[in-house]
Amino acid sequence: MSMEWINEHKILIVGLGLIGGSYAKALKRIGYMVYAIDTNEESIKYALDNEIIDKGSTVSDPELIGSADCVIIALYPKVIVDWFKENQKHFKSGVRITDVTGIKASVVYDIQEILRDDVEFIAAHPMAGREVSGVQNSDDRIFRNANFIVVPTDKNTPESIRWCKDLGRILGFDRVSILSPEEHDKMIAYVSQLTHCIAVALMTCNDNEHLRDYTGDSFRDLTRIARINENMWSELFHMNKKPLLEEMDLFIEELTSIRNFIASDDSEALKEKMRTSTKRRAYFDKK
C-alpha cells in the first residue's frame, strides 16, 4: 500500500452521481475526509444530509479544490477537459487526479496535454454500474466482484500507477489490472458498449408489450441493460466511435453468417458455431 493512502485525508470528488457517490461511501467509511462538487443542489444536499460527504459545493469552489490531497473526476466524459481548463489552477501542487470515465483514448491524452506540470493525472475505469443513476442510488457494494482498470500512458509515473491500483483495492474491487488506453477502449467496445447496443436493439426491433407474459429468463437477461442513461451512453458511444463500430461490424457479420446457415439448412456449420460458443462460455464460468 502506498504511503499516500495512509497520509492523504482529503479527497475531492467532482461529479456526485451513481459512481461518484459510491466512491464517496467507500472512502468515507474507511475514514477519509470526502469533499464533493456537483452542480445539482439536491445531490449535494442529499449527500450532506446522509453523511456521504463531509463538505460539498454546487460550484467549483477554489478553496475546496485547493484543499484536496487527491481528486477524483466523475463527470460526464464530454465536459471533463473543459473542467480541467477552468479549474486546474486551483489544484494544490503535487496532487494526484484520477477519473472514472468509461472510455479512455479520447479523454486521457487531452487532459495530460493541457495539465500543469506539478500535478499528475492517472486514468482509471471502475467497471461497475447499475440500471439507475444519481447519488441517491449509489452503493459501494457494486464494486465487489467487479474489475478496476488502471489506464496509464507514458506520461505517468510508477508511483502514480501504484497509487491508483491501491485506490481500486481500497474501494473494494475484486480485480485490479492495467491496460493501455487503446487496449481498454477496444475491450470496452466489445464487452460493454456492443452489449448495450444489442440490448437496446432487442427491445426496439419489435413492439413487444404484449409479450410480457411470455418472456423467460433469456430475454430478461439479454435486455436487463436495455434500461440505459441515454445522455451518458450516447456520449460514451460517440467518444469511442472507431473501436465500437469495428466491434459492431464484427458482430453483425457473425450474426448474419448464423442467419445464413439457418436459411440454407447448413446444420453442421450452425452446430460448429454452437460448439465454439459453448466451449468459450464454459471457460468464462471456470474461474
Place this chain on the structure above:
Amino acid sequence: MSMEWINEHKILIVGLGLIGGSYAKALKRIGYMVYAIDTNEESIKYALDNEIIDKGSTVSDPELIGSADCVIIALYPKVIVDWFKENQKHFKSGVRITDVTGIKASVVYDIQEILRDDVEFIAAHPMAGREVSGVQNSDDRIFRNANFIVVPTDKNTPESIRWCKDLGRILGFDRVSILSPEEHDKMIAYVSQLTHCIAVALMTCNDNEHLRDYTGDSFRDLTRIARINENMWSELFHMNKKPLLEEMDLFIEELTSIRNFIASDDSEALKEKMRTSTKRRAYFDKK
C-alpha cells in the same frame, strides 16, 4: 381442476432428459405413478435408482405404453412424428397425449394428421430450461416463475385444453396461457431463439479468452445462454426457420440502424432509441 387429474394415476414420459426428468419429479412427488421410456440405459437406471420414476424401459415397450392413462412426449422434435407412427397402435383408447416441444406448427399438425381417432394430442410448451442437459440435471424448481403455454388447434376439445392447463398448474408453473401454433412460433422466435442466436454470435464473433478478467455483468448476462445443446437447438431453429429468419432480419436491421446513428453522429436518433428501450424494458419489470 379436471377430474382426470384426480383419477389418472399412470403417466408415461417418452424421452427422459432434462425436461422429461423434471416433469417426472414434479408428478411423482404429487403421487402419480410415473413411467418412462428412453433409449439411454444410464438415464433409465439413474431415474429408477433415484426413485424419479416407478418403471422404465429403453425400448418402446407396448405394455408400458398401453398401461398409461396419459402420455407426455419429451423427445427431440425431429423424431416425434416417427415415434407416433410406430407406437400409437399401443395407446390405450381415450388416452390424452401432450408434448414439451419448443416449436409447434411444424410438429402439431403432422401429429394430429396421422393420429388415431380415439386418442387426442394437445400440444404444450413448458418455457423453462437450464444450460445443462440430461435427467441427472432435472429439477422441477425450474418451473417456478416460468410460463406454460397450451397450444391447441381446431382439432382439440375444450376438455383436453382444460386438462392440459391443469397439467401446467400441477407442474408448478407460474403462468398458464393459450396461443395458436403460429402465435407461439412467432413469439418463441423472438424471445427465445433470436436471443440464443445473439448469445452465440457474441461469443463467436471475437476470440475472447484473454478478456475473461474484464467481463462484467453485462457480458455475462448476455452470454449465459451461449452454452447451448447444439443438437436440440439446431433442430428447433431448422423447424422454425421462417419465423426465426423474420425476427433475425428485424433485429439485424435495427442494430444496423443504431450502428449508422453512431457512425453519422446522429446522437438525437440514438437517444430516442435508448429512451424507447428504457421505457419498454421498465414495463417488463413492472409486474
